[in-house]
């Protein structure tokens with residue numbers, strides 16, 4: 001009998017499949033310890049001091065540096081066909097840029113084309129992405145219509161295809177109405193999925209004049225609907241003070257309401273829309289828009305510090321200047337979207353940690369751990385722990401870099417953070433055990449990433465104890481003080 005030849009995946013054939021990261025400050029969401037990390041075959045195998053390590057192990061000295069879990073960007077749109085054109089960062093260039101900035105997993109949105117089923121949209125995204133991604137990725141699925149077929153396909157995507165989240169829209173031509181949102185949220189609850197909402201009241205594309213109250217109203221309405229059907233809710237791209245306050249209020253009733261904000265909202269304000277240069281102004285167009293009130297970025301960062309908001313994404317959806325010019329004569333035709341997948345970690349570090357609003361642990365929570373928990377891939381992702389995927393960033397807080405389209409790794413020809421100086425540089429980025437940024441040199445490998453299934457019923461929102469308390473509160477069987485004490489306790493766990 002012949003012995004079958006065991007096929008070794010290409011990414012494990014390198015002689016550098018063993019790695020020892022020494023003397024770094026390991027940051028998880030709940031502690032910082034100084035220890036060594038031993039990685040083998042893409043997995044963190046040991047953490048400790050004086051580890052006994054096999055010969056041929058590469059050693060990286062991380063003294064004076066932070067070692068934290070690779071970033072997870074839960075919101076990207078690579079090679080997205082949108083508003084009559086296609087975003088220029090594809091799954092190769094987009095994930096490569098992600099890695100350059102310290103992000104080791106992205107979650108994109110499979111969008112059905114006109115008339116396409118969500119199942120086919122999923123297959124088509126897998127086909128686009130699988131061979132191109134340099135780092136692991138997952139998929140949310142966008143619901144642009146509602147029917148029994150959509151409902152059935154949602155169940156199939158959850159049970160067979162590793163999808164656990166569905167994005168709905170209260171804006172754009174493919175928005176759902178309230179009663180459809182009701183049905184989607186209810187179905188999500190029944191199958192253990194996470195309903196997501198683009199909360200903005202408006203049937204059309206971008207409008208310069210759209211005030212933030214419109215966003216807050218939609219957030220409020222979406223949270224009310226979720227509350228009615230007793231489902232969790234993930235509000236994507238919270239861009240304004242009033243929308244943040246609406247989330248805060250909703251969380252007082254139910255901590256399963258989750259808010260994501262964008263790095264664009266943390267770093268930019270609406271003054272960019274008054275720039276006389278069309279390319280400048282158009283590059284900043286996204287929905288909901290960045291806000292004219294220039295204290296908004298600071299507010300959003302404070303919301304992240306206070307756990308009113310839990311997650312930061314980029315909503316990376318990049319269009320070149322020439323594509324943005326489609327809207328030269330009509331603002332509503334400017335393809336919506338900004339860059340951010342590469343710079344998210346740096347910008348959040350700069351505005352959050354360097355400016356003293358959050359500590360490195362909260363940084364890890366809002367750039368990685370919370371997303372891993374919400375999308376149910378923790379502790380495989382989102383922490384530095386034995387058994388976790390070796391997605392690791394070695395971050396030098398004492399170095400600085402200046403963001404520029406001239407040096408970024410994205411395909412797009414513009415960068416909305418142009419000229420921003422950021423303290424903190426990812427010196428090494430390890431993706432599934434492979435050193436893909438090595439002494440600041442990018443060595444991403446096309447096809448190295450894998451599709452990561454996101455299982456249903458994440459404990460973050462479906463934990464029975466949390467649910468019981470939320471329900472008791474709703475039924476009035478807990479008084480308010482009892483309730484807030486209980487919720488505070490659960491939140492800390």
Ligand code: URP
Nearest residue numbers: 198286287315317336337
């Ligand atoms: O303007 C944006 N945000 N573009 C991407 C599509 C979306 O709504 O997330």
Ligand code: ZN
Nearest residue numbers: 198236237287
């Ligand atoms: Zn959106």
Ligand code: ZN
Nearest residue numbers: 075077315317
């Ligand atoms: Zn988006």
Ligand code: ZN
Nearest residue numbers: 272280416418
């Ligand atoms: Zn600018």
